Amino acid sequence: MDDNELLSKIRNPETRHYGFNLLVRTYQQRIYWHVRKMVIDHDDSDDLTQEVFIKIHKAIGNFREDAQLFTWIYRIATNECLTFLKKKRRRFFLPLEDVGKELSLKIDSSAGISEDEIQKKLQKALLTLPDKQRLVFNMKYFDDLSYEVISEITGTSVGALKASYHHAVKKIEVYLTQ
Amino acid sequence: MKKLEDIPKKNIFDVPEGYFDRLPEIIQSRISVSPAPVMIHSWTRALRYALPLTAFIAAGIFWYQNYSSSFSARVDVESELASIHSDQLAAYLDDHELTTEDLVETVNWSSDELNDLENAVYFTPDVTHRQLEEILDESN
Numbered sequence: 002m003d004d005n006e007l008l009s010k011i012r013n014p015e016t017r018h019y020g021f022n023l024l025v026r027t028y029q030q031r032i033y034w035h036v037r038k039m040v041i042d043h044d045d046s047d048d049l050t051q052e053v054f055i056k057i058h059k060a061i062g063n064f065r066e067d068a069q070l071f072t073w074i075y076r077i078a079t080n081e082c083l084t085f086l087k088k089k090r091r092r093f094f095l096p097l098e099d100v101g102k103e104l105s106l107k108i109d110s111s112a113g114i115s116e117d118e119i120q121k122k123l124q125k126a127l128l129t130l131p132d133k134q135r136l137v138f139n140m141k142y143f144d145d146l147s148y149e150v151i152s153e154i155t156g157t158s159v160g161a162l163k164a165s166y167h168h169a170v171k172k173i174e175v176y177l178t179q
Numbered sequence: 180m181k182k183l184e185d186i187p188k189k190n191i192f193d194v195p196e197g198y199f200d201r202l203p204e205i206i207q208s209r210i211s212v213s214p215a216p217v218m219i220h221s222w223t224r225a226l227r228y229a230l231p232l233t234a235f236i237a238a239g240i241f242w243y244q245n246y247s248s249s250f251s252a253r254v255d256v257e258s259e260l261a262s263i264h265s266d267q268l269a270a271y272l273d274d275h276e277l278t279t280e281d282l283v284e285t286v287n288w289s290s291d292e293l294n295d296l297e298n299a300v301y302f303t304p305d306v307t308h309r310q311l312e313e314i315l316d317e318s319n
Contacts, residue, residue, distance in 0.1 A: 029202050
C-alpha cells in the first residue's frame with residue numbers, strides 16, 4: 002500500500018484506526034533503526050519510536066502533501082533524536098565527547114549488540130562525530146538515502162550535506178586506523 | 180589508512196524477539212488514550228489566521244469611524260455656538276435657572292484665565308491708603 006492510500010484511510014473516520022495501524026506497521030522498523038543508530042540503547046530507542054508515532058498521530062491532520070509522507074515521518078524522528086541527545090547533555094551538563102563516551106560504553110556493555118569488533122569500532126568512530134553529522138552519515142551510508150531526500154528531511158542544502166558526509170568519512174577512517 | 184569501503188555494511192544492533200509484532204499494539208493502546216487526530220484542510224488553516232486579522236481590521240475601522248464622527252460633532256457644536264449672538268446667549272441663560280457658579284464649574288479654567296478673571300473682579304487701583312481716604316472723604 003502506498004502513502005496516498007495510507008493517508009486516505011487515515012482521513013476516513015471509518016478506517017482511521019486501521020489506516021494508522023498500517024502506517025505504524027509500514028514505518029516502524031525504518032524509524033526504530035534510524036533512532037537506534039542515534040541513541041544506541043534499545044530502551045531509549047523503544048521510548049523514542051513510540052513518541053515519534055504518537056506525534057505523527059497527533060500531527061497527521063497538519064500534514065501537507067507538498068512533502069512526502071516518508072520524509073515527514075523521518076523528519077519527526079530526526080528531531081526527536083536530536084532533542085533527546087540535547088536533553089541528555091543538558092541534564093548531566095555533559096560536553097559532546099562525554100555523551101559519545103557514554104554511548105560507546107553502551108556499545109561494549111549492552112545486550113543486543115553484535116560482537117563483531119570492526120563493526121563496533123565503526124560505531125564508536127561514529128560517536129566521535131557531532132550529532133547532526135552522525136545523522137547525515139547514517140542516512141547516507143546505512144539507509145542509502147539520496148542527498149536530495151536527506152536535504153528534505155534535514156532542511157540542509159545538498160552541497161552542505163555532501164561536504165558533511167565526506168568530512169565524516171575522513172574522520173571515521175582516521176579513527177579506524179588508530 | 181583503513182578505508183570505510185573495506186568494511187561490510189552491517190546492522191550490529193538487535194531487538195528482543197517479537198518486538199516489532201508487539202510495537203503497533205503498544206502504540207495503538209497509547210493513542211487510544213489520547214484524542215483522535217483532527218484532519219485540517221488547507222483552507223481551514225488559512226481561515227484560522229485570516230479570521231483574527233479580519234476581526235482586528237473591522238474593529239479598527241469601527242473605532243476610526245466612531246472617533247472621526249465624534250470629532251466632527253465636537254467641531255460642529257463649537258461653530259454653532261460661535262454663530263449665536265452674545266445677547267441671545269445671555270437672554271437664554273437668564274431664562275434658565277443656571278447660576279454663575281454653575282456655569283463657572285462647567286468650564287475647565289486655566290491658571291492664566293483664573294488670574295485674569297480675579298483681576299477683572301477684584302481689581303484695585305494702585306493708590307496708597309491715604310489717597311484712598313482722601314477719595315472717600317471727597318465723595319462724602
